[in-house]
Amino acid sequence: MPRLPTSLIRKAYSYSPLLPLLLKATRDLALAKNELRWLQEHISSIHRLRKCTPKQYLPKPPTLSQLCRIRSTGEPLQYILGSQPFGDLEILCRKGILIPRPETEVYTTRLSNLLLRHGSIGNGNVESLQILDLCAGTGCIGLSLYAALHRQIPDVRVRAIDFNPQARNLAWKTVKLNQHLGRLSPSLSKSQFDYVLADLLNNEEIAAVVQSDATFNIVVSNPPYISIPAFSRDTSRSARIFEPSNALVPPDSVGITGERTGDLFYDHILRLSWRARPQIVCMEVADLEQALRVMRAVKDMEAIDGSLWEAKQIWRDEIDVQGNECSTEWNADVNAAIIGEGSGRAVVLARSWGVDVIKHDTAAFG
Amino acid sequence: MFRSGLAKNLPSRPLNLLPLRHLHVSKASSAKALPPRLKIDEASLEENFLKGSGPGGQKINKTSSAVQLKHSPTGIVVKSQATRSRSQNRKYARQLLAEKLEEMEMGDQSRTAIKAAIKSKKKASASKKKRRKYRALEAEKETNKQAEVELDEKLDQATTIREENTSNVPLPRDSRDH
Ligand SMILES: C[S@@+](CC[C@H](N)C(=O)[O-])C[C@H]1O[C@@H](n2cnc3c(N)ncnc32)[C@H](O)[C@@H]1O
Numbered sequence: 231m232p233r234l235p236t237s238l239i240r241k242a243y244s245y246s247p248l249l250p251l252l253l254k255a256t257r258d259l260a261l262a263k264n265e266l267r268w269l270q271e272h273i274s275s276i277h278r279l280r281k282c283t284p285k286q287y288l289p290k291p292p293t294l295s296q297l298c299r300i301r302s303t304g305e306p307l308q309y310i311l312g313s314q315p316f317g318d319l320e321i322l323c324r325k326g327i328l329i330p331r332p333e334t335e336v337y338t339t340r341l342s343n344l345l346l347r348h349g350s351i352g353n354g355n356v357e358s359l360q361i362l363d364l365c366a367g368t369g370c371i372g373l374s375l376y377a378a379l380h381r382q383i384p385d386v387r388v389r390a391i392d393f394n395p396q397a398r399n400l401a402w403k404t405v406k407l408n409q410h411l412g413r414l415s416p417s418l419s420k421s422q423f424d425y426v427l428a429d430l431l432n433n434e435e436i437a438a439v440v441q442s443d444a445t446f447n448i449v450v451s452n453p454p455y456i457s458i459p460a461f462s463r464d465t466s467r468s469a470r471i472f473e474p475s476n477a478l479v480p481p482d483s484v485g486i487t488g489e490r491t492g493d494l495f496y497d498h499i500l501r502l503s504w505r506a507r508p509q510i511v512c513m514e515v516a517d518l519e520q521a522l523r524v525m526r527a528v529k530d531m532e533a534i535d536g537s538l539w540e541a542k543q544i545w546r547d548e549i550d551v552q553g554n555e556c557s558t559e560w561n562a563d564v565n566a567a568i569i570g571e572g573s574g575r576a577v578v579l580a581r582s583w584g585v586d587v588i589k590h591d592t593a594a595f596g
Numbered sequence: 597m598f599r600s601g602l603a604k605n606l607p608s609r610p611l612n613l614l615p616l617r618h619l620h621v622s623k624a625s626s627a628k629a630l631p632p633r634l635k636i637d638e639a640s641l642e643e644n645f646l647k648g649s650g651p652g653g654q655k656i657n658k659t660s661s662a663v664q665l666k667h668s669p670t671g672i673v674v675k676s677q678a679t680r681s682r683s684q685n686r687k688y689a690r691q692l693l694a695e696k697l698e699e700m701e702m703g704d705q706s707r708t709a710i711k712a713a714i715k716s717k718k719k720a721s722a723s724k725k726k727r728r729k730y731r732a733l734e735a736e737k738e739t740n741k742q743a744e745v746e747l748d749e750k751l752d753q754a755t756t757i758r759e760e761n762t763s764n765v766p767l768p769r770d771s772r773d774h
Contacts, residue, residue, distance in 0.1 A: 260677070261660050268680055268731060306658045315661070315681035333652045335682060336645050456654055464654040478654050516653055540751055547646040552638075575653065 231258075246440040248295055252303035255468070265307055269297045272311050298562040300583055304468040316372035317342075318413055322404045327397045328477035334452055334514060337545050337576045338371050340448070341512055342378035344553040348587045358385035362440070364430055364451035364499055367477060368391035369423075371399035371450050372427060376423065377414055389446070391439060394477075398425045425487075430498055431481070446506045447584075448565060451499050452514040454480045457492030460516065494576075496524045500531060501516060504538065509584030511577075518544065518574030525564035539579040543588055547572035634694040634701075641693075642666040645682065665689040672696050 236255060242249035242259060252262040252269075268446055276291040297310055308314045309321040316330045317322070317339055323329050350356050359379060363372030379386050392398065403457040405423060408414040429433040430453070456478045469478065480494035496513060503511045505556030515521045521544045532538065542565055550556045556570045567575070580588045644664045652658060662677035663685040674696060676689035 256659070265659060306657050308657070311680075315683070317678075318683060329657050331653055331656075332682070333646060335661075339682075366649060388637055417629065452654075453652070460655070464651065465653055469655060469657050473657065495700060505637070516655070517651075547652065548644055551645065553645065573653070 233529050234388070248298040251298040253300045254533050255304055255307075261468065263274065263409065264299070264573075265301065269301070270294055270308070270310065270346050273306075274298070298320065299385065304402065304404065304471060306468055306472055306521070309472065312552075316370045317584060318377050319374050319404070319408050320372070320411060320413070321370045321373075321501060322400050322407060323368065323498070324396070325472070326474055327394065327400055328367050328473055332369055333547055333573075333575050334371065335374075336547065336549065336551060337512065337514070338374055338450070339378075339550060339551045341510075341551055341578075342375050343551060345379060345448075346382060348583070350583075351379075354382055356383050357450070359383050360446045361386065361388045362446040362502075362508070363388060363390045363447045363494070364502070365398050365453040366392045366425065367452070367476075368389055369392070369404060369425065373401070373404065373408075373423070375448070375450070376418070377408075380415055380418075386422065388423050389440070391428050391430065391436075391523060392425070393427060393429045394474075395427055398427060401425050410550075430495065430502075433462045436498075440502060440506065442505060444506060446508045447484075447510070449499065449503050449508045449511045451512075453495035453499065454494045455495065455516050457489045457516075458482075459488060460492065489519070490523070492520060493527075500524075500528060503579075504531070507538075507581075509580060510587060511579040513577045515574060515577055518568070520545075520563060521574040521577050522561070523559075525566050526575075528579065529564060535581050539581055541580040541585045541588060542566035543578040544568045544574050544578075545576040545578060546570035547575050557575055584592070621733055634698050636667070636690060636694055636697065640668050643686070643689075661685055663689045665693050667693055667697065670697065670700070672700075 234257065238259060238364060239250050239253065242262060244255045249259075249262055251265060252265045253259065256262045256265060257397050271293055273294055275291070276288075280288050280291065290443055300310060301307060306323075306329055308329045309325055310323075313320050313322050314330050317484075321330050351359075361372055361375055363369070363375075363424050365407070366372055369390050372390045376388050390401065401423075405414060405512065409416050409418065426439045428438060428439045454477055458479060460477050461470065461475070465478065480491060483491070483494055486494070491592070499513055514525065515524060525542060528539065528542065544561075544566055546569065549572075559568050560566075561568055565572060578588055642665070644666070645662070646652070647662075647664045659680065659684040660677050661680055662675055663682060664673065664675045672693065674689050674692045676685040676692060678688050706733045710728055
């Protein structure tokens with residue numbers, strides 16, 4: 231990585247002697263200033279908390295310079311502050327569990343808004359909705375869909391699957407926190423948010439937690455998708471060193487090399503989706519190339535098993551979150567609409583009423 | 597610990613525009629004289645969250661939740677990255693845009709102009725140095741009127757104003773609380 235220009239460091243220093251430390255992590259002055267403010271707020275909130283709790287129960291609050299020093303090593307801000315806002319929720323973050331990404335938040339928000347715009351859901355005519363969140367981690371996708379849809383649909387159920395027990399514990403703490411903050415319904419319990427531990431790559435384990443007759447309306451997944459070459463080539467140091475690599479890179483698999491090492495999970499998600507027959511599947515991907523590879527895998531499956539999906543889309547990063555019209559191109563090779571601008575981010579498949587949901591922007595409202 | 601609770605407990609520096617606005621509106625005796633806030637038609641807005649954010653996803657753990665709003669009829673663009681929460685930033689971006697549009701439409705009858713007038717009256721007793729600084733600020737605002745506005749700049753401006761109001765609180769070296 232190129233060195234930061236001395237003039238920038240000087241500029242940062244003149245704003246606050248601590249700012250160069252943060253600049254080292256953010257490499258962006260405006261963002262560094264923001265982070266300084268957020269760290270300061272964090273410390274103030276600890277001090278406030280200490281005022282109403284007996285001191286012996288709380289650790290000594292850190293100083294701003296201590297936190298800046300930790301941040302300058304590349305430690306993610308979210309691990310220092312302990313949380314990340316995502317949609318309407320505050321998602322707890324701990325070392326060992328992947329931090330929710332803004333890109334994930336964007337397509338999740340778009341998905342929930344598209345669902346809310348759908349005629350029967352918007353009119354309150356849909357009684358229940360079953361969501362399957364594979365590789366759920368913090369639970370950010372499933373929980374924020376729940377929070378957004380619960381107001382319109384009385385019976386929303388989320389089944390979250392991950393193999394990391396710490397992630398499950400943290401997700402439940404996140405539920406409690408957001409209930410406390412009034413952002414999640416106090417009635418949300420295990421029957422609405424069922425977080426189960428299983429290895430998605432292990433067919434027996436999955437069969438045990440998703441019965442063969444189980445149906446879901448929506449399958450969402452942000453599986454590990456970074457290829458082995460991309461992990462060393464273009465993954466940020468902070469993610470590489472401080473976040474769990476088994477949340478980022480799929481395990482080694484015989485016979486797969488190069489960029490395709492990032493694709494391992496999609497076959498499993500697609501096969502599970504074939505069984506669960508959801509109306510919508512939404513999977514995060516690394517870029518447009520991976521999106522197209524996944525779309526080709528879908529095509530290959532359809533050639534054998536018959537066609538399941540009536541509409542296919544690839545969502546890019548810069549996309550309208552309300553579900554309004556966006557620039558769209560058609561890819562005839564994989565029969566998919568590519569929506570928005572920027573990097574390819576999500577593969578979206580739909581059938582039955584799911585088609586109306588994702589096509590709101592182009593067909594029904596166009 | 598996780599609540600933003602911004603308006604209630606102002607630390608040594610203002611955190612963003614909202615508490616500041618609340619502060620001023622509630623403190624100013626003439627708050628009632630302000631014209632109602634402009635309502636912007638959502639249909640005239642182009643909203644973008646990840647504009648020019650470059651590569652991302654799992655590969656990079658970003659901390660910015662910037663929101664960019666474009667008002668299609670006028671072409672005015674505002675950007676907000678004041679808070680860590682996208683939903684908060686969306687609100688601020690709308691406030692900022694409403695202020696810009698008002699300033700354009702109503703000139704010195706706009707809320708911001710009236711508030712600025714109230715503020716400058718208050719400042720009449722302040723030191724000359726401060727007054728000069730403030731005027732420079734207003735001039736800067738003036739030239740900014742038609743241009744694109746970054747909330748960040750706005751924040752810096754707001755910061756300056758508030759620092760003057762609160763007897764020059766130093767930059768956050770360490771928390772004031774300890
Ligand atoms: C990229 S993270 C996504 C977390 C969360 N859904 C999000 O969007 O922030 C991938 C998650 O997959 C989980 N994971 C990795 N391999 C898995 C496997 N074989 N079975 C189940 N979960 C797995 C990791 O524990 C991690 O939480």
